[in-house]
Amino acid sequence: MRLSVFVLLLGLGIASAASAGETILPATPAAGNMNVFATQLAYGNDGAVYTVNVEPAAGTPTGVNLQTVVRRGRQNLTTGVWSWTSKVIENRTMDDPFHTQPSIALDRTGRIHIVYNMHNMPWQYAVSAKANDISSFEFKGEFVTDETISLVKFKSATPFPSLGSAAIPGTQITYPAFFKDRRGELFVTYRQAVRPKRPFAEREYACGIARFDASARTWKALGGAINVTAADAQEAGTVTAFCAQSGWWGYHPRLWFDTANVMHVSWAWRQGNAGGDCTNLSYAYSTDGGKTFRRSNGTAYTLPIRVNDGGSVLASPTTKVSCRTEIDSTVDGRPLISFQNYAAGFAMVDRQASGAWGQPYAAPYGGQVVMSGGSPELWSFASGPRILDGDLGQRWTLLHQETGYCTVKALAMPTKQAFLVHAQACDHSLVKVVLMPWSGSGS
Numbered sequence: 317m318r319l320s321v322f323v324l325l326l327g328l329g330i331a332s333a334a335s336a337g338e339t340i341l342p343a344t345p346a347a348g349n350m351n352v353f354a355t356q357l358a359y360g361n362d363g364a365v366y367t368v369n370v371e372p373a374a375g376t377p378t379g380v381n382l383q384t385v386v387r388r389g390r391q392n393l394t395t396g397v398w399s400w401t402s403k404v405i406e407n408r409t410m411d412d413p414f415h416t417q418p419s420i421a422l423d424r425t426g427r428i429h430i431v432y433n434m435h436n437m438p439w440q441y442a443v444s445a446k447a448n449d450i451s452s453f454e455f456k457g458e459f460v461t462d463e464t465i466s467l468v469k470f471k472s473a474t475p476f477p478s479l480g481s482a483a484i485p486g487t488q489i490t491y492p493a494f495f496k497d498r499r500g501e502l503f504v505t506y507r508q509a510v511r512p513k514r515p516f517a518e519r520e521y522a523c524g525i526a527r528f529d530a531s532a533r534t535w536k537a538l539g540g541a542i543n544v545t546a547a548d549a550q551e552a553g554t555v556t557a558f559c560a561q562s563g564w565w566g567y568h569p570r571l572w573f574d575t576a577n578v579m580h581v582s583w584a585w586r587q588g589n590a591g592g593d594c595t596n597l598s599y600a601y602s603t604d605g606g607k608t609f610r611r612s613n614g615t616a617y618t619l620p621i622r623v624n625d626g627g628s629v630l631a632s633p634t635t636k637v638s639c640r641t642e643i644d645s646t647v648d649g650r651p652l653i654s655f656q657n658y659a660a661g662f663a664m665v666d667r668q669a670s671g672a673w674g675q676p677y678a679a680p681y682g683g684q685v686v687m688s689g690g691s692p693e694l695w696s697f698a699s700g701p702r703i704l705d706g707d708l709g710q711r712w713t714l715l716h717q718e719t720g721y722c723t724v725k726a727l728a729m730p731t732k733q734a735f736l737v738h739a740q741a742c743d744h745s746l747v748k749v750v751l752m753p754w755s756g757s758g759s
Contacts, residue, residue, distance in 0.1 A: 317737070319360065321472075323351065328711070329710075329711040330465075330680055330681075330704065330711070330712045330714055331712070335340075336715045336752065336753065337703060337716040337737065337750040337752040338750065338751045339749070339751075340391070340398045340749050340750070340751045341367060341387065341389060341398070341748050341749035343371070343741070343746040344371070344387075344390060344746060344747050344748065344749060345371055345372050345745065345746060346370060346371055346372070346588060346741070346744060346745060347370060347372040347373070347382050347411070347413040347571045347744075347745070348409070348410075348417075348744075349369050349370040349740060350413035350414065350417075350723065350740060350749050351415070351598055352642055352723065353412055353413070353492075353493055353568060354417040354419045354492075354493060354725075355420065355421065355493045355494045355725070355727070355735050356418065356419065356420060356738050357726075357729070357749065358421050358422050358494075359422075359732075359736065360422050361426065361448075361731075362426075362448050363389050363390065363391065364389065364448060364482070365389040365390075365398075365736060365751075366386060366388050366420055366422070366428065366431070367386075367389075367738060368384065368385065368386045368387070368405070368418040368419070368420040368430055369385060369418070370382050370383070370384055370385075370409055370418070370475045371383045371385045373407075374407065377411065377753060379410065379661055380409075380411070380465050380466055380721065381407060381408060381469065382407070382409040382410070382411055383404050383407050383617050384404070384407075384430075384432045384433060385402055385405065385408040385726035386420065386430060386634070387400050387401070387402045387403065387420075388401050388450045389749075391607055398522055398527050399614040400708055401450065402450075403450040403451065403453070403704065405430055405453060405671060406432055406433050406440070407430065407432045407464060408433070408466060410433060410435070410468065410469045411467070411469070411607060415434070415490055416432070416433045416434060416435055417432075419432075419492050419493050419504075420494065421494030421495075421496060421502055421531045422448075422470040422502075423500070424500035424502070424530050425530050425546055426448045426641070427443055427444050427447055427530075428444035428449075428453075429441070429442075429443050429444075429494065429664060430443075430453070431457075431484075431492040431494075431504065433465075434748070435490050436468075436474040436476075436488040436489070436490055436509065437474070437476060437490075438457065438458035438460060438476055438480055438481075438482060438487050438489070439456075439480065439484050439487070439489055440457045440458075441455070441457035441462055441482055441483060441484055441621050441682060442456060442457070442458045455499070456482060456484075457482045457483070458480060458482045459708070461658075466478065469504065474488060474512075476509075476512055476701055477512050477549060478512065478544075478551060478557065479512065479544070479549050479550070483535055484511075484526055484535045485505065485526055485536070485555075485556060486508035486524050486526075486537065486555070487508060487509060487512050487533070488508060488509035488512050488519065488521075489506050489586065489730070490506070490509065491506060491507050492505070492506040493502055493505050493568075493570070495570075495572075495573075496573075497573040497579065498573050498577045498708065499577060501527065501528065501529070501530070502527075502528040503528070503579075504535075504605075505523070505524065505526075505527060505569040505571060506523075506524045507523065507524065507566065507567065508521065508523075508527075508555070508557070509521055509522075509551060510544065510548070510555045510557060510721070511544055512548075513549045514547075514548060516610075517589060518730050520557075520560060521566065521590070522557035522559060522560035522561075522565075522566050522620065523539075523557060523558040523559035523560070523566035523567075523569045523583055523620075523621075524537060524557060524558060524569075524666060525537070525558045525569055525571070525606060526538065526555075533604055536582065536604035537556035537557075538556070538607075538719075539556050539557045539560075539621075540560075540618070540619030540620040541546055541554045541756065542554060542555045542621055543556070553601045553754070554618075558581070558619070558620060558621065558622040559583060559585075559598075559620050559622070559623075560620040560621075560622070561585075561620075562589050564586065564588075564623050565586045565587075566583060566584065567583060567584045567585065567586060567594050567639035567643065568583055568584065568640045569583040570583065570637055570641055570642055570643050571580070571641075572645065572651065574645065575577055575649060575689070576603075576670070579599045579601060579603075580599070580600075580601065581600045581601065581602075581643070582599055582629070582641045582655075584596060584597050584598065584639050585623045586600070586611070586642060591639075591729075592638060592639060593636050593639070593658045593659075594621035594638065594658075595633060595635065596623055596634075597629040597630050597635070597641065597653070597655060598626055598629065599611075599612055599629050599630065599643075599651070599667070599673075600617060600621065600626065601651075604741075606682075607652075609621065612627060612672065612673065613627070613628045614671065616749070617628040626631060629665060629673050630665070636657070637656060637657060637658055638655065638658050640654045642654045642655075642685050644687030644688060645687070645688050646666050646694065646705055646707075646708065647688050647693060647694050648666070648689065648699075650667050650669070651666065651667045651689070652664055652666045652667075652688075653665050653666075654679060654684070654685055654687070656666055656684075660714070662678075662682045662683055662684055663676040663677060664677050664679055664680040664683075664706060664708070675709055677709060679696055680704050680712040681696070681699070681700070681702045682699065683696030683702075684697060684698060684723070684725075685724065685726050687726065687728065688690065689726070689728025689730065689735060690730040690735075691705075692754075693706065694706055694708065695726070696705045696712065697724045698719060698723065698724065698736060699722045699723070699742075700717055700720075701718055701721050701724045701739045702716065702717050703715050703717065703735075703750075703751065703752050707752075714749070715752070716752060718739075719743055720741055721739035721740060721741055721748070722740065723739070724737060724740070725737070725738040726752075733753060733754045733755065734751055734752060734753045735752040735754075736749060736750075736751060736752075737749065737751075737752055
C-alpha cells in the first residue's frame with residue numbers, strides 16, 4: 317500500500333564539490349519575463365545556442381511595448397569566448413510576467429520556430445527564413461492589431477471567437493512550449509479554447525499537442541475531435557484536443573521521449589476556472605507518435621482524455637499541486653515527473669517497472685527541474701542557480717552554486733554531453749545562460 321505521506325525526506329544527503337558551470341550569456345536585462353512554462357533555450361547542429369526572452373521596451377514602457385528578443389550564441393573554438401547576436405521578434409509584447417513569454421526550438425532542417433506574446437490569444441508565431449539564421453523571420457500566426465493587444469492587456473478582453481487561422485491549430489492560446497523527439501521531430505504543447513465564442517467560463521480550455529511535419533512544413537494537432545457549433549465558435553467545425561472536459565481546465569502538457577522514441581506526457585487539471593493550483597496530476601504515453609495514448613497500466617485512453625479517465629500519478633487525485641510539471645527519466649530510463657506541492661516544496665515521483673507510481677521524493681534544495689537528459693546521473697536544478705547530481709534516495713552532490721537567480725530551466729544537449737541552464741534573477745530584471753558539462757559530475 318502506498319504511503320499517504322506526500323514527500324519522503326529520506327536519502328537527501330548533500331555533499332559539495334567545486335563549481336563546474338560556465339556562464340555563456342552574461343546577465344542580460346529582462347522585463348516581464350517571469351514565468352515557469354516557456355521553453356526559452358535551444359541549440360543547433362552547428363553548435364549555436366539560442367535563447368528567447370522578454371526584454372525592456374526601446375522607449376518609455378507603456379505596458380504593450382516590451383520586446384521579444386531572440387539571441388544566438390557561438391563559441392570561438394580557439395579562444396573559448398562566446399559571442400552573441402540578437403533580433404527583435406515583437407516590439408508589442410504585453411507586460412504580463414506570467415503568460416506572454418516566448419518559447420523557441422529548431423526543427424530538423426535547422427529552421428528556428430518562436431511562439432510569443434499570448435494570453436488567450438490567436439497564435440503569434442514566427443519561423444526563420446533560413447536555417448540556423450536569426451536575421452529574418454516569416455510570420456505564421458494570426459495578426460492582431462495594436463488596439464486589440466491593448467484590449468487584452470488593459471481590459472482583459474479576449475475577442476477571438478473563430479477557431480483560428482494560424483499555421484498551428486487552435487486559438488486563444490496560452491503557455492506554449494516546444495519539445496523534440498529522439499529523431500529531431502518538433503512538437504508544441506499549449507492550452508486552447510474549444511468553444512471560443514462562449515462566455516469565458518464556458519470556453520472549455522483544453523490541452524493541445526501538435527506535431528510538425530518538417531518535410532511538408534505543416535502542423536497537425538494530436539488527440540480527439542470535438543464537434544463545435546456556430547454557438548461555440550464563429551464557424552462550426554471541429555477542434556482536436558489531447559485532454560478536454562467541460563468544467564475543467566487542462567494545464568501544461570509536458571513531453572519527454574525515451575530511447576525507443578516513445579512519447580511520455582504529464583499534465584494537471586483545474587476545476588472551475590483559471591488559477592495556479594491544480595489537482596489530478598496525470599500521465600499518458602504513446603508508442604505511435606501521438607495517434608493513440610495509453611495509461612500507466614497499458615490500457616488505451618479514449619481521446620480527448622477526460623479528468624477521471626486515468627489513474628492519478630499521486631496517491632490522492634485531489635492533492636493540490638502547482639499546475640506546471642516536468643517529465644524526464646530516472647537514470648535507468650523510467651519516466652520521472654518533477655512537480656511542486658502547491659504553496660510548498662518541490663518533489664519528484666518515478667514510475668515503477670510494474671506501471672504503478674512510487675512514493676514522491678523531496679527534490680534537493682527544492683530543485684524545480686529534475687532530469688537525467690541522457691546522462692548517467694540524475695540532475696537537479698534549483699534556485700541560485702544550484703546544480704546537483706545524484707539519484708533517487710541517495711546522496712546528491714552540489715556541483716554549482718550561485719545566488720540571486722530564483723527561476724531555472726534546463727535543456728539537455730546529449731551530443732555535447734552538457735546541459736543549458738536558463739536562470740531568471742529573483743527580481744526578474746536579468747536573465748543569463750549557464751553551460752553545465754556532464755563531466756562536472758562529482759560522482
